[in-house]
Amino acid sequence: MKTKEIINQAKPNRYVVLLGNDSQSSVNKVQKELNIKLTSSQELSSEVRAHDIMSSGNGIIFKNLGIAVVDNIEKAQLSKALVTAQNPIVYFEKEIEFRPVDEFQQLQELKNTAAQLQQQLEKLELFLKQKPNEPISDWANATWGINAIGLESSHFTGKGVDICILDTGFYANHPDFNGRNIIGKSFIQGESWDNDGNGHGTHCTGTAAGNISKVDGTRYGVANEANIVIGKVLSDMGSGSTSGIVDAIDWAIEKKYKVISMSLGSPVGIGQEPSPIFEHIGRKALEQNSLLIAAAGNDSNRPNLPRPVSSPANAESIMAIAAIDKHLKVANFSNGGINVSNGGRIDVSAPGVDILSSYSENAPNGKLYARLNGTSMATPHIAGIAALYWEAYPNLTAAELWLKIEKRAFQLQNQLARDVGQGLGNATVN
Numbered sequence: 001m002k003t004k005e006i007i008n009q010a011k012p013n014r015y016v017v018l019l020g021n022d023s024q025s026s027v028n029k030v031q032k033e034l035n036i037k038l039t040s041s042q043e044l045s046s047e048v049r050a051h052d053i054m055s056s057g058n059g060i061i062f063k064n065l066g067i068a069v070v071d072n073i074e075k076a077q078l079s080k081a082l083v084t085a086q087n088p089i090v091y092f093e094k095e096i097e098f099r100p101v102d103e104f105q106q107l108q109e110l111k112n113t114a115a116q117l118q119q120q121l122e123k124l125e126l127f128l129k130q131k132p133n134e135p136i137s138d139w140a141n142a143t144w145g146i147n148a149i150g151l152e153s154s155h156f157t158g159k160g161v162d163i164c165i166l167d168t169g170f171y172a173n174h175p176d177f178n179g180r181n182i183i184g185k186s187f188i189q190g191e192s193w194d195n196d197g198n199g200h201g202t203h204c205t206g207t208a209a210g211n212i213s214k215v216d217g218t219r220y221g222v223a224n225e226a227n228i229v230i231g232k233v234l235s236d237m238g239s240g241s242t243s244g245i246v247d248a249i250d251w252a253i254e255k256k257y258k259v260i261s262m263s264l265g266s267p268v269g270i271g272q273e274p275s276p277i278f279e280h281i282g283r284k285a286l287e288q289n290s291l292l293i294a295a296a297g298n299d300s301n302r303p304n305l306p307r308p309v310s311s312p313a314n315a316e317s318i319m320a321i322a323a324i325d326k327h328l329k330v331a332n333f334s335n336g337g338i339n340v341s342n343g344g345r346i347d348v349s350a351p352g353v354d355i356l357s358s359y360s361e362n363a364p365n366g367k368l369y370a371r372l373n374g375t376s377m378a379t380p381h382i383a384g385i386a387a388l389y390w391e392a393y394p395n396l397t398a399a400e401l402w403l404k405i406e407k408r409a410f411q412l413q414n415q416l417a418r419d420v421g422q423g424l425g426n427a428t429v430n
Helices: 024-034 075-083 103-113 115-130 144-148 200-209 242-254 276-287 375-392 398-407
Strands: 014-019 037-040 058-062 067-071 089-094 097-100 162-167 182-186 227-232 259-262 291-295 319-324 348-351 355-358 369-372
Touching: 014 024, 014 075, 014 242, 014 276, 024 037, 024 075, 058 242, 067 242, 067 276, 075 089, 089 276, 144 348, 162 200, 162 242, 162 375, 200 227, 200 355, 200 369, 200 375, 227 242, 242 259, 242 276, 259 375, 276 291, 276 398, 291 375, 291 398, 319 375, 348 375, 375 398
Parallel strands: 037 058, 162 227, 162 259, 182 227, 259 291, 291 319, 319 348
Antiparallel strands: 014 067, 014 089, 058 067, 355 369
16 A cells, blocks of 8 residues: 655744733734734634635734744844844744654654555554553453553542544544543644544544443443544654644634643654744643643663653653553653753653553544553553543642643552653543
8 A cells, every 4th residue: 555645834934933021012013023814713713714814914922922933034134123122922832743742653754755665664663553452350341551541540530621632533432432522622733633544543542531442341431421522733654844833723722622632742862852842832722721741752662762742741741651661660761851951851750661552543544542652652551640640639720730640650669760750641630
């Protein structure tokens, strides 16, 4: 089967701009300085998204974040505006690309670029997709990840709490979710949120808020009564952009969704500082009582070569999640707090190896269930745990809830805090 080309959703001539002051007078100054019209995200709708109206003469300002996105602006023009006295622009950066953070997705990318490894890659892909679902009997045939986080001892289900999954979308026809009220919105042009031609988003959704497999009775979801919200920010081929993700976060904050889960990332170098854009966004979310949770990334080759936490998880105001295996050891691919002096620490960890969850029949070689590896798989475990905690402690702020998740984490023996943070996420809430 011919592999489709991955289309880069990030635009090479698009910039994300941080404003120190987003008052109307400041916006007017920016419009005049850059000779551009900035449309407020308040004017967007389910049918009209940011990508529909951005052009060389028209940008977007996200009203909940103080972030603008502009097209076809010269870097020199932005740099000049940055140093202009009293100009509200305090920082800008070029839009970058984000991908799902799981090993299977990396496998697909290798298939596109390494023809000489095609035969070996196809064997590995077949193994990952066809590995049997071994029964686990510890708690009503639950997955090892569900058992590891202690869900059996929890008295809560996440009922009434919104979990917003920003990913490749969701397979709305999955039988395990019949009767669940699932809503969503697409931030990818030409692709609907409820199709999921990739499978990654459906897998993450199942881990965070799924329940029990109707095929063999396996329990694989954490917060099985949470409200599920889907934001499609990655295409069916697994590519997204800064502007699409910012657009979705602004929407989620506007809707007051409590938990925002992002199993996506873009690699950073050793010593590279976190993006002020995402640090600002994370703080804005916390101020408005939303918790951003993101995957730490899969760029490591342990034990010899750990790599730093990816963006946006490396922002101090966004919770970064590492992956552990069945032996409760850091996964060999999981990124660590290499850049901790510049931000980029691991906050907590969760199961991320051989994770069974729902999948999409619309994905290539798709089926209803798959076992995947990655910090992408660890992240929705923590998103589900956050929903349990918010049901139990509805009056906590997002910052207080974050602290409680860290304080209640299970300590992991012989593991560095650099690699696993405060420990394994603990679902036990009484």
